[in-house]
Amino acid sequence: MIKRGTVKEQLTVDSVSIKKNGSCPLMPEEVGLLLQALGYPSTTIIYLAGSETFGGQRILIPLRAMYANLVDRTSLCSQRELSDLAGPESPLSSDLPHPPPPKSEKELIEEWKKAGPRPRPLPPPPARPFYAHEKEGWYGWIGENDTEPDPSPIEFRRQAHRLLWDALDYFVSVQADAFFPGFHNDGSGWPDYSSLIMGHRLYQTPSGITYRPDRKTVATLFENVSDHLYHPPRNWTMAARQHLNNSARIEGIKMSATMSKPASFLAHPLPECSCRTAKSPVVQPVKDKHGALLFGGEEDCPDWMVRTLALVPTKNNEPQSEDYEGELPEDDPSQDTQQESDRSDTNKSEQDEEMDPDD
Template structure:
């Protein structure tokens, strides 16, 4: 495959569009307040915060800067201002929603409604919830993630979500500055791949994916899953999960995949992830195929990373920046980070994102293990054709899965933040290309 085709996305003739319509009105200074605790890891919090910006707009409320989750798996004590540029966030959205750093002093002890808003809710739902203002001046929201529907919202609300996420919710200066430095260091070696390698202890335990692990490791992950209260599923058939494509690719499988796509061994690959389970034992096969593997602690100095020690969410923000700016982004699993980065790259001009078809790939990997298929030109042809249309080209967001009913129908829709097309992505008027 020609080098240009390997590294460059096509010019599809689309651009981001987030300006309000002519019907959009300036916000009013309502003396009603939403306080929020944003739950989850970095990307759950980011998208949840943007949902709350939109909810505040719908409910005609003032949003108080959200408190971040300090009780998640990462136990990170970072505040909003540690991770995000707080003044920029407030200033950028002043034409949409009034945002305050804290609740007015005279309201700190006032009774407030504690409301668990329903998941994937419509604008109409929040218009109904505005009736709470008749009894309360302050509403507290304990969870922020997935509070808004993916589809069927007014275009101005959808565009507000995009303005909030892609323009207003900028990372703090220390994170932005170091992120840009690390991108420059990677680029000095040529184009690079950002690989979101979700081969981490928590993910393998949560999914129950133990393919290739020894008995002691498999048991360690089972015990971790048993002892994590909020993980509902305890007994998992690892083989079934893998065969249905529901497991993260192993480092070895990723190596086979990228070589089959035509990327040469000299390719620089940035691993956007935490500690890889099993360490070098399981990284060895990937490193054999691609010796130029780098992590944050290799790319940055110890002094540069010192500030981020013990703050996994801030470190994840560095991974996010490097992933969004990469020439190629490859997620080994479709988690929150993968969805958020793909959506951002689509918004920025459909930068090349290669999404492995894990279900079909597993069948090929098993054939290789059995000796029925070898790495080489034949495998390259199969995998390249398999992924011809899985590289981030423009397409409208997927709706719910066929046959899904009730709230599960909404749950199965593609995330708005994974693909903000068509509301926040428009076609150039002079473009004659078709999707």
């Protein structure tokens, strides 16, 4: 891989130093411990968004032990619902190598008779067929070809499905009550999944809870309690809670504007994508050390947007059904009493007619 130029960096990596530097994503176990430090009960419903977790379900065992209501799209949606989301598709042939056709007993006997002397030791048995996950990604072709082959139709379909699943997870994450990223601001210069979700939540629901943890600070916190992770002292819990709560407030927005916005404008769409109405209070502008405006100081909203916002309360106060054009009349107790008395008089007259001795 180094000779071919596929890998241009050093393969020798000091994982401990990279972890302390905050370059590694948070493990599911660490996320669960941080949520416990924040005070989330064990009955909290957690939706696991994003691509497949590195390490599989085995890595999720500690988090699932702390929060049993850990769900994802595969547990909330049936296969029929996911297939309906993808739409109708024509069947495609698999791109995996097919095993040779089985030989009959007669063919095996003829092959045995024609074979020469048997070498010692015997040759190894035939290789097993490849699994699907062994042919996906760059590691499926790096040992066979010098250049990346053209994707097959089934590979294009898998990529399209992944985009649909990512879009579904994106929608759920934006609408969630709280969002906790496991990995963001990777420093690659490209927008990442979590940063886009955080920017969308900041634009759509700024009052929502969006945590922006500093992984370098979190790594230092876990290093201090590495011997007793599940029974940390109270001062550690208070320090972790203070850091995470601050990341969801103004301090976290400042850090996000400084780190995420240069890589992607959508990660921090303020103040360019926001405006101020006449009734909204004036927010003191906040700038970074270089004088760049982080938020505040928005321009006035255009007239058409102000008129639209003025109509929102009116629409909310309209009745839900068109069958009721006005308010229902209130019950009149005197009218009910009069109706009851009329009913009782009618019943008495009927009884008198039935018991008349002259009949």
